[in-house]
Amino acid sequence: MSFDLVANVVVAGVLTGLVYGLMALGLSVIFGVVRVVNFAHGEMMTIAMYAATVLFASLGLDPFLCILPAALAFFLFGYVLQAGLINPFITRPEHSQFMLLVAVAIIMVNALLMIFGPSARSIQVDYQLESFEIGKILVDKARLFAALAAVVTAGLLFSFFKFSLIGKAIRACADNHLGALVVGLDVKKLYALTFGLGSVCVAVAGCAMVLLVDVTPPLGPAYTLLAFVIVIVGGLGSMPGALLGGVLIGVSEALAGLLIAPSAKSMFSFGLLILILLLRPQGLLGKNP
Amino acid sequence: MAGNYALSVVTLILYFAYTGQAWNVMMGFAGQLSLGHSLYVGVGAYAAGGLFFHYGIGPWAGLPLAILFCVALGLIIGFLAFRFGISGVYFALLTIAFAEFTRIGFDHLDWLGGPGGMFLKVAQRDTWDILNFRGPPLMYYYAMLFLCGAALALCSWLLKSKAGYYWQAIRENEEAAQALGINTFRWKMLAVAISSAMTAVSGVFFAFYYNNLFPEQIFHISRSIEIILGPIIGGIGTLFGPILGAAVLTLLSDGITDGLAALGWEIPGIKQVFYGVVLLAVIMFLPNGIWPPIARKLKL
Amino acid sequence: MLTVNGISKSFRGLKAVSNASFEIPEGSINALIGPNGAGKTTIFNMIAGVFPPDSGSILFQGKPVHGLRPDQVCTAGIGRTFQIVKPFAGLTVLENVMVGAFLRETSTAGARRAALEILERLQLAAKRDLPASSLTLPDRKRLEVARALATRPKLLLLDEVMAGLRPTECDQMVEVFRGLNREGLTILLIEHVMRAVMALAQHIGVLHHGEVIARGTPQEIVRNPAVLESYLGEEAEV
Numbered sequence: 001m002s003f004d005l006v007a008n009v010v011v012a013g014v015l016t017g018l019v020y021g022l023m024a025l026g027l028s029v030i031f032g033v034v035r036v037v038n039f040a041h042g043e044m045m046t047i048a049m050y051a052a053t054v055l056f057a058s059l060g061l062d063p064f065l066c067i068l069p070a071a072l073a074f075f076l077f078g079y080v081l082q083a084g085l086i087n088p089f090i091t092r093p094e095h096s097q098f099m100l101l102v103a104v105a106i107i108m109v110n111a112l113l114m115i116f117g118p119s120a121r122s123i124q125v126d127y128q129l130e131s132f133e134i135g136k137i138l139v140d141k142a143r144l145f146a147a148l149a150a151v152v153t154a155g156l157l158f159s160f161f162k163f164s165l166i167g168k169a170i171r172a173c174a175d176n177h178l179g180a181l182v183v184g185l186d187v188k189k190l191y192a193l194t195f196g197l198g199s200v201c202v203a204v205a206g207c208a209m210v211l212l213v214d215v216t217p218p219l220g221p222a223y224t225l226l227a228f229v230i231v232i233v234g235g236l237g238s239m240p241g242a243l244l245g246g247v248l249i250g251v252s253e254a255l256a257g258l259l260i261a262p263s264a265k266s267m268f269s270f271g272l273l274i275l276i277l278l279l280r281p282q283g284l285l286g287k288n289p
Numbered sequence: 290m291a292g293n294y295a296l297s298v299v300t301l302i303l304y305f306a307y308t309g310q311a312w313n314v315m316m317g318f319a320g321q322l323s324l325g326h327s328l329y330v331g332v333g334a335y336a337a338g339g340l341f342f343h344y345g346i347g348p349w350a351g352l353p354l355a356i357l358f359c360v361a362l363g364l365i366i367g368f369l370a371f372r373f374g375i376s377g378v379y380f381a382l383l384t385i386a387f388a389e390f391t392r393i394g395f396d397h398l399d400w401l402g403g404p405g406g407m408f409l410k411v412a413q414r415d416t417w418d419i420l421n422f423r424g425p426p427l428m429y430y431y432a433m434l435f436l437c438g439a440a441l442a443l444c445s446w447l448l449k450s451k452a453g454y455y456w457q458a459i460r461e462n463e464e465a466a467q468a469l470g471i472n473t474f475r476w477k478m479l480a481v482a483i484s485s486a487m488t489a490v491s492g493v494f495f496a497f498y499y500n501n502l503f504p505e506q507i508f509h510i511s512r513s514i515e516i517i518l519g520p521i522i523g524g525i526g527t528l529f530g531p532i533l534g535a536a537v538l539t540l541l542s543d544g545i546t547d548g549l550a551a552l553g554w555e556i557p558g559i560k561q562v563f564y565g566v567v568l569l570a571v572i573m574f575l576p577n578g579i580w581p582p583i584a585r586k587l588k589l
Numbered sequence: 590m591l592t593v594n595g596i597s598k599s600f601r602g603l604k605a606v607s608n609a610s611f612e613i614p615e616g617s618i619n620a621l622i623g624p625n626g627a628g629k630t631t632i633f634n635m636i637a638g639v640f641p642p643d644s645g646s647i648l649f650q651g652k653p654v655h656g657l658r659p660d661q662v663c664t665a666g667i668g669r670t671f672q673i674v675k676p677f678a679g680l681t682v683l684e685n686v687m688v689g690a691f692l693r694e695t696s697t698a699g700a701r702r703a704a705l706e707i708l709e710r711l712q713l714a715a716k717r718d719l720p721a722s723s724l725t726l727p728d729r730k731r732l733e734v735a736r737a738l739a740t741r742p743k744l745l746l747l748d749e750v751m752a753g754l755r756p757t758e759c760d761q762m763v764e765v766f767r768g769l770n771r772e773g774l775t776i777l778l779i780e781h782v783m784r785a786v787m788a789l790a791q792h793i794g795v796l797h798h799g800e801v802i803a804r805g806t807p808q809e810i811v812r813n814p815a816v817l818e819s820y821l822g823e824e825a826e827v
Contacts, residue, residue: 094322095525099521102568103568106514107562109558110560112558113557114557117557118557225385225389229386264393264397266389270386271390273383274387274390281379454684457688462676462677464675465736467658468637468669469663469692470660470663470689470740471692
């Protein structure tokens, strides 16, 4: 077990983790503001991945070029989903909201199964096999580009929430629902907007991920769970936390795959989730409840 | 063998009705959403199955072992959750995490078959051998029918007893319940223990009915979701909800799959899409399930 | 019966209750009054076991109860109502009270019997099969009291139970409490409705900024200059 091998694995884990982090960021934003547990989050990411494969197969579009149209489409989809389906459910008990999205997730995953079948799909582009050399570390080009896309998107989202008026309005909703209503904010519209933004994260993450991983329908629920693990580990309501959590999970998965067995990597993530839920439920960077 | 097919469908309905009822004790009565109930089915199945596979010990001895393991697991999860104040969505995620962790764990447990599965020998399918739980489909049907009836009787009794009142109080408003002298921790643990014990029995049945166990299938989150579909569609917290829900779901889904097959459409995944749509419809329009409006019509 | 000795409680650096002490003699009706934010409900919550005092002690019938869980406090004989009523919405009125009754009854039939008696007492018997969610506010308050009474407390903590009631409803409640007190129930109430306080209380404690600034009979309190300044106002007419 040479240092080089471990270093390479860790770097790859960090880069993949940043993409995970973007996906989780979407979930964190949705949960943090709308307070709805988007149990269909991973399924939406899988849809994005499939969309990228379709666009590549039919139009030869590189997945990174798919990002803009995918983001737009997913924003609209998320907006409509929240406005049409989920908004009426805000006043219902928690388990009702939860099951609503479970139902949506089931429909999504199996619709994908029906349309695309169970075998894996992937995208092959030239630069997937190339890498940059930084000292003894080999960085996959595709992985680096994916991580860059994730970081740029996350950065844009941060700035939006910090500097734009709408972003501040959304944060106000998250902090104090009643207060936001009293001040006259159209909370329902802001919720829909937030879900749209969360969906954009998923779209970008999906387009980035499809170069790193072959896509099959069962990835949907797997990514949903992963997103939750990351958000809880990183801390609910903390955007940097989602990215940090993503990187942590990415690295731990990579290391677990190297040291134990590839199939055991999610076991580690679940173990981590259990520990965090018990010892520090607000997550690493979350606010103290 | 049309008779046997119909029997297997009814047995499946009863299986889901029973397991749904077991889940209902934790959710409907004590208000704790468990999305990892496949954990108990799996552990129960492997406990009794493993005993039979390695030592030839029959299901009746495997049953108490299965219950013991499942109750222990349930109490651990319950303790961790309730002591640390984890509830609602977080509790659901905790249960999922435990089930997933166990699924992957069993995949690496070669002594119990690993990912390739564990296969139980079936001695015969002709005569009723209750001791080894081997026989014709009719025997399994009666076994499941008995279990369903027993579960119904048990839950009915529980609902009318102090436990039932206390659980409903905890579900409605835990703080108010505490102010009335209810040790909510202890009662929630009781609900978890009963629920996991009942589900363990499902697992034992599963092992000796299907006779092959794969971690990827038995612990999978889809199994957990299948378990809860019946009670949710039928009506959480009610007595007949799980049975009605299981019946409606199984009959409709089989009907649709057969109908589509007759039309030449055999697409993997279509049954689950159907489940999803029914679930969505019920949640949106009949949030308390199908049973309460029917019960009102029948003036029950 | 209840001895509160020098209890204090801070929340994130803000001192809600500061060195409060008072005694509740057995069989008496006592009131805790003071402006909003004075710390009255915090004291209640410490007695009822919702959270422990940072310092000081609370003795009930000679035994310490500070630091006990709410359910243990109730089992020891202290019942409480909540300022914002918490009915079990999905249960009927009768079932709500039965939940309380089960603390002292073992059988369902016994709990039902005990619950019905209490409902009669509080004039809720006619509504016993209605869902608790369908009750009006005054009835919900009565249900809250009935439920707490079903646990057969020796001391009953009432948190602003008169708020929102019309004068006639308030008087009815006062009569109920007077009757229960005659039968031996010790009562400690938090109240803003001075009508009820003056009608019921034999002893009053006044809280301001977390400190007990006055203790005495109703007559003494309405003349106490510190109380008048901080809470009742110069022209207090009761």
